[in-house]
Amino acid sequence: MTTPLVLVAGLTWASTRVTVAPEAARAWVAATAGRGEVQRTVSLALDWRVPDPVVAPGWTGLVREVAVAPGTVVTSGTPVLRIDAVLRIAWHSPAPFYRPLTSGSAGDDVVALNHMLAALQLEHGDADRFTAATRDGVKALAARLGAERDGVFLPEWIVYLPVDEIEVAEVEAVLGAPAPSSGTPLLTRAAAVVAAELQLPERASLAGAPAEAAPDERLVVGRAQLQLDAARGAVAPEGVAVLTSLVDASVESVTASLVREVPKDAVEIPAAGVHTDRTGRSCVLARSGRGGSGAAAARAVSVVVVAGSAGAAVVTGDVGPGDEVGIGALPASDPCA
Structure with a gap:
């Protein structure tokens, strides 16, 4: 496996005047x-x-079982509490269930009920009406929960989840105490990352490197690859959720890498062969070494520094494998153009 090269934003040797290195003092490296x-x-x-x-939700009764604890990951279907004889489960739906549903009921909440029954692999309808199949599914759900099997769905069976998954920080319910009243906190959640914006180190920012990722760059934190948003300047929502599990809540920033394959036309040369003029353009003094003569005329060639590490630079430009790069100052008459 090839060891990645680290981009050195400061890989420049800017000067307002350069002197000519004698040809005999200049080394040529392929x-x-x-x-x-x-x-x-x-x-x-x-x-x-x-x-x-x-x-x-809107329920009454005595807490007879607490099925979750700090650190529990709650998803749709997770048992949360048993109040009186009935087990209450968590469920993520477009909106909380708010009314009893029975034969003749219709609406978006019936659609959500049918979807829930289907996900629980119970009989269910397939539209916005409470059908005979929906009623059979509700009876089966009631049997699982220990509720009355009269075919009426009660919203207090369900603890509404606003998202697909949460991690519990604290449980606000006490075994043997009355059920928490409607609308009061039941499960508090741990702090979570809600946004993550890319920022460059100060030296790279001063060098004018872009803060956003290039189209071919991948964002990596540790061993996790995170998806970027459309503008490629921040982590996409699905990646933000992953970040919460990777870092401590006290951390305000985390180091990451933007990784990409070396361009096919890139070459590796000594870093000392790269020169940068006062405008920030980089160039090398190159001559063709592919013809075998070694006597081809030297020329200043504009290049783009892709990466650098341990005295080497990876560049793209009109320089190919086998060409020779001069190590020494460029003549003042040869600007990086």
Whole structure:
């Protein structure tokens, strides 16, 4: 496996005047094909928030079982509490269930009920009407929960989840106490990353390197590859959720890498062969070494520095494998153009 090269944003030797190195003092080194991956270091500025709690539905009774604890990951179908004889489960739906549903009921909440029954592999309807199949599914669900099997769905069976999955920080229910009242916090949630923006180290920012990722760059944190948003300047929502599990809540930023394959036309040369003029353009003094004569005229060639590490630079431009690059100052008459 090829060791990645790290992009050195400061890989420039800017000067307002250059002197001519005597030809005899100039060393010529052959360029080799670039390969492997290159990466540049960025940081992610993290925005942490404590999400809204999961609240209790409209129920009454005595808490006879608490089925979750701090650290529990709750998803649709997770048992949460048993109040009186009935087990209450968590469920993520477009909106909370708010009314009893029975034969003749219709609406978006009936659609959600049918979807829930289907996900639980119970009999169900397939539209916005409470059908005979829906009634059979509700009876089966009631049997699982220990509720009355009269075919009426009650919203207090369900603890509404606002998202697909939460991690419990605290449970606001006490065994043997009355059930938490409607609308009060039931499950508080741990702080989570809600946004992560790419930022460059200060030296790279001063060098004019872009903060956003190039189309062919991948964002990597540790061993996890995270998806970027459309503008490629921040982590996409699905990647933000992953970040919460990777870092501590006290961390305001985390180091990351933008990784990409070395361009096919890139070559590796000594870093000392790269020169940068006052405008920020980089160039090398090159001559063709592919003809075998070694006497081809030297020329200043504009290049783009892709990466650099341990005295080497990976560049793209009109320089190919086998061409020779001069190590020494460029003549003042040869600007990086």
